Amino acid sequence: xxxxxxxxxxxxxxxxxxxxxxxxxxxxxxxxxxxxxxxxxxxxxxxxxxxxxxxxxxxxxxxxxxxxxxxxxxxxxxxxxxxxxxxxxxxxxxxxxxxxxxxxxxxxxxxxxxxxxxxxxxxxxxxxxxxxxxxxxxxxxxxxxxxxxxxxxxxxxxxxxxxxxxxxxxxxxxxxxxxxxxxxxxxxxxxxxxxxxxxxxxxxxxxxxxxxxxxxxxxxxxxxxxxxxxxxxxxxxxxxxxxxxxxxxxxxxxxxxxxxxxxxxxxxxxxxxxxxxxxxxxxxxxxxxxxxxxxxxxxxxxxxxxxxxxxxxxxxxxxxxxxxxxxxxxxxxxxxxxx
Numbered sequence: 647x648x649x650x651x652x653x654x655x656x657x658x659x660x661x662x663x664x665x666x667x668x669x670x671x672x673x674x675x676x677x678x679x680x681x682x683x684x685x686x687x688x689x690x691x692x693x694x695x696x697x698x699x700x701x702x703x704x705x706x707x708x709x710x711x712x713x714x715x716x717x718x719x720x721x722x723x724x725x726x727x728x729x730x731x732x733x734x735x736x737x738x739x740x741x742x743x744x745x746x747x748x749x750x751x752x753x754x755x756x757x758x759x760x761x762x763x764x765x766x767x768x769x770x771x772x773x774x775x776x777x778x779x780x781x782x783x784x785x786x787x788x789x790x791x792x793x794x795x796x797x798x799x800x801x802x803x804x805x806x807x808x809x810x811x812x813x814x815x816x817x818x819x820x821x822x823x824x825x826x827x828x829x830x831x832x833x834x835x836x837x838x839x840x841x842x843x844x845x846x847x848x849x850x851x852x853x854x855x856x857x858x859x860x861x862x863x864x865x866x867x868x869x870x871x872x873x874x875x876x877x878x879x880x881x882x883x884x885x886x887x888x889x890x891x892x893x894x895x896x897x898x899x900x901x902x903x904x905x906x907x908x909x910x911x912x913x914x915x916x917x918x919x920x921x922x923x924x925x926x927x928x929x930x931x932x933x934x935x936x937x938x939x940x941x942x943x944x945x946x947x948x949x950x951x952x953x954x955x956x957x958x959x960x961x962x963x964x965x966x967x968x969x970x971x972x973x974x975x976x977x978x979x980x981x982x983x984x985x
Contacts, residue, residue, distance in 0.1 A: 650919050650920060650921035650926070651917050651919070651920045651921060652920070652921050653920060653921065653922050653955070656917060656920045656922075656928070656930070656956060657956065657959070657960075659916050659917055659930070660916075660930055660938070660956060660960045661960060661963060663916055663930075663932055663938065664938055664960055664961075664963065664964040665936055665964065666818075666964055666965075666966060667818050667819045667820075667821055667888070667964050667965050667966075668818075668819050669683035669684075669816050669817060669818055669819065670816070670817060670818075670819050671814050671815070671816050671817075672814065672815065672817055673813070673814060674804070674807055674808060674812065674813050674814065674815060677799050677804065677807065677815050677817060678799055678800075678801075678804055679798070679799060679800075679860050680798075680799050680815075680817040680818065680820070680860070681796065681797070681798055681799070681817060681818040681860070681962070681965045681966055681967050682793055682794075682795055682796065682797045682798075682799060682803070682815060682816070682817055682818075682966075683795050683816045683817050683818050683966055684795055684815065684816040685791055685793065685794050685795055686791075686792050686793040686794075686806065686807060686810060686812055686815075687789050687790060687791055687792060687810075688786050688787065688788050688789060688790040688792055688810060689788070689809075689810040689811045690788045691782055691783035691786065691787050691788050692783070692784075692785040692786050692809070693780055693781075693782060693783075693784065693785065694782065695726070695744045695745070695782050696744065696745035696779055696780070696781055696782050697742060697743075697744065697745070697779070697780040697781075697782075698720075698739045698740065698741060698742065698743045698744070698745055698752055698778065698779065698780075699741065699752070699778050699779065699780050700741050700752065700754055700755075700778050701739070701740055701741055701754070701755045702738075702739060702752050702753050702754045702755045702757070702758075702778065703716070703736040703737065703738055703739065703752070703753050703755075703758065703765060704720065704729060704736065704737045704738075704739045704745055704746045704749035704751070704752050705729070705733070705735070705736045705737075705749060705750075705751050705752075705753060705773070706729060706731065706732070706733050706735070706748055706749055706750055706751070707733075707750055707751040707773060707774065707775040708733040711733055711734060712766065712767040713734065713764070713765065713766055713767070714734050714735065714736035714758075714764075714765040715734055715735055715736065715763055715764065715765070716736055716737070716738060716760065716763040716764075716765055717729070717730075717735045717736060717737055717763075718737050718738070719737065719738040719739075720737050720738065720739045720740065720743045720744065720746050721740055721743060722740045722741065722742040722743040722744075723742075723743075724743070724744070725744070726744040726745065726746050726747050727746045727747070728746060728747040728748055729746045729747060729748035729749045730748055731748060736753075736765055737749065739752060745779055750775050750776060750779075751773055751774070751775050751776065751777055751778075751779075752777060752778035752779055753767070753771065753773050753777075753778075754778065757770075757771030757772070757773075758771055792806050792810065793806055793807075794968075795966055796966045796967055796968040797968070798860070798967060799815070799817070818965035818966050818967075819965075820860070820861060820862060820863045820965075821861070821863065821887075821888035821889050821961065821964075821965075822863045822864075822865075822886070822887045822888045822889070823856060823861060823863060823864045823865075823887060823888070823889045823890075823891060823961075824864075824865055824867060824883040824886065824887040824889070824890050824891065825849045825852050825853055825856075825864055825865070825866050825867070825891050825893075826849070826866075826867045826868070826869055826879075826880075826883065826890065826891065826892045826893070827846055827848050827849045827866075827867070827868045827869070827892075827893050827894060828868075828869050828870070828871060828876065828892060828893070828894040828895040828903075828904060828944070829868075829870070829871055829894045829895070829944060832845070832846045832868055835847075835850075846868060847946055848893040848894070848942075848944065848946055848949050848950075849866045849867075849868070849893070850866075851946060851949070851950050852891060852893065852942075852949060852950065852953050853866060855950060855953050855954060855958065856891075856953070856957070856958060856961075859958045859961075859962060860962075861958070861961055861962075865886075865887070867879065867883065871895065871903060872903075873903045873906065873907060876895070876903050876904070876907045877907040877910055877911065880907055880908065880911055881911055884911065884913075884933055884935075884937060887937075888937060889937060889938050889939075889940075889961065890937065890938075890939040890940070891940045891942065891953070891957060892904055892939070892940070892941040892942065893941075893942045893943070893944055893949040894942075894943070894944030894949075895941070895944065896918070896927045896928070896929045896941045896942070896943060896944075897927045897943065897944075904929065904941050905918060905929060905941070908929075908931060908939060908941070911933070912933065912934045913931045913932065913933045913934075913939050914931050914932050914933075914934075915929065915930075915931045916930050916931050916932065917929070917930055918930075922951075922955075924943070924945060924947050924948035924951050925942070925943055925948040925949075925951045925952040925955075926943070926948075927943045927948075928940075928941070928942060928943065928952045928956065929941035929942075930956075938960070938961075938964075940952070940953075940956070940957045942957075
């Protein structure tokens with residue numbers, strides 16, 4: 647067993663072999679879940695104005711003042727009104743509105759009564775300078791780096807893009823993946839099944855595992871254990887897809903034609919067999935055009951283990967994902983041990 651690659655060596659060879667996938671500009675409404683390929687900086691200081699954080703009145707604070715005169719109303723989304731220098735003047739303000747010019751304090755609506763335009767603080771109502779105001783630039787200054795390339799666009803990141811005017815983010819392309827099951831014994835889930843046959847399941851498990859990681863551009867195929875048919879099918883799929891993921895046909899059996907067919911098509915084998923259990927017969931290579939080809943064992947557990955441990959991390963790295971903290975929750979908890 648000493649001549650087998652370690653799991654770490656296999657990972658390193660795959661990582662060194664893959665080239666980054668290109669980027670594309672897409673509309674913001676289609677960007678959720680994608681991997682960012684550009685840095686995003688604050689369009690302006692955030693918040694961009696002194697922002698009122700609750701409904702109430704804006705005043706110029708002075709100790710001992712308990713009565714105010716209502717001078718106007720400041721809705722959200724309107725230019726700030728001017729309060730002036732009168733310490734007994736007040737402007738009604740709404741959550742999210744700009745703080746009126748000359749004001750430095752917001753008193754919550756529940757802390758006062760109002761009759762006509764006369765406002766009286768309640769006995770338990772208190773006010774102090776600068777309360778309930780989100781100051782301009784408190785979150786960040788204009789030009790601050792908010793998101794870096796390699797970031798998965800989850801809901802908080804989508805909000806950051808929208809809030810900073812990034813309506814068409816530049817993201818990594820999702821590669822087109824052919825998921826190919828091989829074997830004469832395989833029948834479709836809805837087909838009649840004989841006692842010597844098994845229903846296909848690998849491609850559905852692999853598809854779900856890849857999709858869970860955001861690798862959703864997929865097509866599923868099944869190919870019999872026939873060298874000519876297999877070679878012709880793989881040649882066609884190499885023209886149609888960026889990545890091939892096969893299951894079955896990579897062990898030592900008489901009808902395990904996958905390595906032979908791939909070699910005939912000019913796909914260079916970078917390794918075959920890894921010191922891991924499950925998934926020892928794992929095969930990896932590159933086409934003449936640099937397309938990665940992952941040939942996984944046919945055993946369902948072995949195929950899924952290899953996909954989770956090797957295929958998905960490699961493809962996410964090629965998309966630019968800073969994957970070390972980002973794969974949590976994406977992959978099944980497979981533990982690989984030496985064979």
